[in-house]
Amino acid sequence: MLLKGNEAIAHSAIRNGCDGFFGYPITPQSEVLETLAVLKPWETTGMVVLQSESELASINMVYAGGATGKCVMTSSSSPGVALMQEGISYMAACEIPGLIVSVQRGGPGLGTIQPSQSDYRQAVYGGGNGDYRVIVLAPNSVQEMADSVGEAFRLMFKWRMPVMILSDGAIGQMMEKVVLPPFKPRRTDEEVRQQCPWAINGLGLLSRKPNFVSSLELDAAVMEKRNRAMQEKYRAIEAEEVLYEEYMLDDAEYAIVAYGSSSRISMGAIDQLREKGVKVGMLRPKTLWPFPEQRIGELGRQCHALLTVEINEGQMVRDVRYAVAGQCPVEFFGHSGGVMPSPEEVVDKMESIINNR
Amino acid sequence: METVYKKPRLLNDVTMHYCPGCGHSLVHKLVAEVLEEMGVEERAVGICPVGCAVFAYRYVDIDWIEAAHGRAPACASAVKRLWPDHLVFTYQGDGDLACIGTGETIQALNRGENIAVIFINNAIYGMTGGQMAPTTLMGQKTSTCPYGRQADLHGFPLHITDIAATLEGTCYVTRQAVNNVANVARTKRAIRQAFQNSLDRKGASFVEVVSTCSAGWKMTPEQANQWMADNMLPYYPLGDLKVNGEKK
Numbered sequence: 001m002l003l004k005g006n007e008a009i010a011h012s013a014i015r016n017g018c019d020g021f022f023g024y025p026i027t028p029q030s031e032v033l034e035t036l037a038v039l040k041p042w043e044t045t046g047m048v049v050l051q052s053e054s055e056l057a058s059i060n061m062v063y064a065g066g067a068t069g070k071c072v073m074t075s076s077s078s079p080g081v082a083l084m085q086e087g088i089s090y091m092a093a094c095e096i097p098g099l100i101v102s103v104q105r106g107g108p109g110l111g112t113i114q115p116s117q118s119d120y121r122q123a124v125y126g127g128g129n130g131d132y133r134v135i136v137l138a139p140n141s142v143q144e145m146a147d148s149v150g151e152a153f154r155l156m157f158k159w160r161m162p163v164m165i166l167s168d169g170a171i172g173q174m175m176e177k178v179v180l181p182p183f184k185p186r187r188t189d190e191e192v193r194q195q196c197p198w199a200i201n202g203l204g205l206l207s208r209k210p211n212f213v214s215s216l217e218l219d220a221a222v223m224e225k226r227n228r229a230m231q232e233k234y235r236a237i238e239a240e241e242v243l244y245e246e247y248m249l250d251d252a253e254y255a256i257v258a259y260g261s262s263s264r265i266s267m268g269a270i271d272q273l274r275e276k277g278v279k280v281g282m283l284r285p286k287t288l289w290p291f292p293e294q295r296i297g298e299l300g301r302q303c304h305a306l307l308t309v310e311i312n313e314g315q316m317v318r319d320v321r322y323a324v325a326g327q328c329p330v331e332f333f334g335h336s337g338g339v340m341p342s343p344e345e346v347v348d349k350m351e352s353i354i355n356n357r
Numbered sequence: 358m359e360t361v362y363k364k365p366r367l368l369n370d371v372t373m374h375y376c377p378g379c380g381h382s383l384v385h386k387l388v389a390e391v392l393e394e395m396g397v398e399e400r401a402v403g404i405c406p407v408g409c410a411v412f413a414y415r416y417v418d419i420d421w422i423e424a425a426h427g428r429a430p431a432c433a434s435a436v437k438r439l440w441p442d443h444l445v446f447t448y449q450g451d452g453d454l455a456c457i458g459t460g461e462t463i464q465a466l467n468r469g470e471n472i473a474v475i476f477i478n479n480a481i482y483g484m485t486g487g488q489m490a491p492t493t494l495m496g497q498k499t500s501t502c503p504y505g506r507q508a509d510l511h512g513f514p515l516h517i518t519d520i521a522a523t524l525e526g527t528c529y530v531t532r533q534a535v536n537n538v539a540n541v542a543r544t545k546r547a548i549r550q551a552f553q554n555s556l557d558r559k560g561a562s563f564v565e566v567v568s569t570c571s572a573g574w575k576m577t578p579e580q581a582n583q584w585m586a587d588n589m590l591p592y593y594p595l596g597d598l599k600v601n602g603e604k605k
């Protein structure tokens with residue numbers, strides 16, 4: 001099927017047994033809600049689709065829906081995701097599963113409606129309060145958009161936390177061939193009861209203690225204990241869930257680190273550089289948190305220099321430098337949101353790095 | 358001996374954190390009684406607010422979600438849509454419902470979400486120590502309007518319940534109190550009606566309970582009850598504003 005990235009998200013959500021979508025229109029992601037409205041899954045799978053009054057409401061609908069053990073999601077773009085930060089922090093604090101799809105546009109403020117990666121920090125470090133993390137998946141094609149939904153649903157229930165698909169206006173809007181996942185039925189109430197004994201839905205209440213979710217803890221020592229337990233979970237995720245893809249790294253003397261749209265641009269640049277005989281490859285993080293820190297550290301030993309290509313003013317580059325820990329120089333090339341870097345510009349940047357060594 | 362009064366089973370033995378004379382504890386008891394009488398514990402979800410009732414889950418033994426400040430109606434909307442056979446209700450203070458969460462309140466009611474909203478109006482921010490609320494009366498003193506609420510500085514009390522009654526999505530809107538035995542009985546009936554409406558998917562129900570905050574008002578419980586009757590009830594008169602979708 002030929003679909004836009006945003007449409008693929010909608011189709012894939014229905015096919016992965018999603019129970020509810022709550023969202024508010026914003027360019028460049030409105031096709032997710034629009035596609036769902038056309039597909040009317042409430043008549044087939046029983047999936048709830050609701051246009052909320054704001055992103056604040058959307059995320060709190062996801063918070064509460066997830067708290068009842070249902071498989072729920074929202075999608076938005078930069079200013080909308082900014083509004084969601086409080087709710088994401090609550091979800092992390094209460095260990096509630098839920099999916100947030102972020103289709104980035106340029107910022108700050110209203111910014112541009114063109115593609116951007118300037119919400120890397122918003123996604124990876126979070127804008128909500130407290131010591132929390134969100135698993136961040138970074139698809140770079142329409143196929144990966146479709147595939148990432150099922151993966152996000154799996155991860156959010158496995159680890160009981162918010163998961164974000166960090167996409168951008170280019171991947172959200174471009175059309176590509178995609179193979180959609182097979183239909184998976186929504187879980188029955190009985191399955192929810194068995195799989196989510198922690199959930200707030202009253203099921204079986206007479207034969208168990210009441211459940212509640214709350215992020216308030218007035219006893220600081222108890223709060224710390226709770227936070228430490230969460231940190232342990234995060235360490236386990238860092239050990240188990242890192243995903244990345246390598247491109248021509250075996251003999252590489254130079255490497256680009258890029259994700260999402262900018263990884264596609266970088267691949268074009270690498271092909272041109274290889275034709276000129278430059279031994280260059282790419283590491284593409286498919287999870288931005290957990291970050292492929294260890295593998296990037298190895299590349300820091302293997303290569304003369306690393307380059308990050310981002311559609312922002314230099315955000316992920318700091319994480320790459322941290323992973324490389326001074327073993328080699330780490331440079332940055334990018335454009336502010338809306339202006340897409342071209343493969344030729346990336347080639348020029350890499351050649352200037354090589355020539356200035 | 359015949360038992361003429363007993364504690365509802367769903368109200369547990371934990372000592373409540375509420376101040377003496379606070380309306381919250383009474384309304385909690387009514388919620389517990391109604392849920393028990395309806396026998397719906399296994400398909401009930403309560404959404405508690407940020408405010409003094411943040412710990413409601415500690416006292417009423419059903420499943421609860423604690424919402425972020427003001428977002429309870431959004432939470433309840435999602436829960437009810439995802440669990441259409443459930444009884445879903447929010448329990449909120451005036452700051453939560455009629456200030457920071459006004460948007461969510463009006464939108465959820467106007468969508469006709471099949472939820473019950475219990476709104477405790479004590480005309481002050483109890484939990485944070487007695488600041489001005491959207492329902493603070495003109496001239497009433499609080500820590501953030503120490504010389505009394507005045508229109509040019511603070512604007513006017515918000516008649517959120519009257520607004521609720523004008524919305525097409527609400528089926529039942531009422532204003533009650535728990536300051537005497539007769540009113541407690543009326544409030545209980547109102548809560549039961551609202552809960553039944555949620556189960557029957559009749560639309561949104563809104564039960565305001567005019568209440569006291571002796572600590573925030575800096576009064577004894579007796580004085581607070583009297584002050585409420587003398588000052589709040591004339592401004593927030595008790596009675597039904599809308600029944601079965603018909604405005605009174």
Ligand SMILES: Cc1ncc(C[n+]2csc(CCOP(=O)(O)OP(=O)(O)O)c2C)c(N)n1
Pocket residue numbers: 407408409410426449450451452453454477479481482483484485490
């Ligand atoms: C986003 C946010 N802003 C402010 C607060 C602080 N806060 C906690 S409770 C409250 C007011 C509660 O008053 P009300 O809703 O009237 O309930 P009451 O305590 O009187 O029952 C405020 C401002 C908060 N917790 N979260």
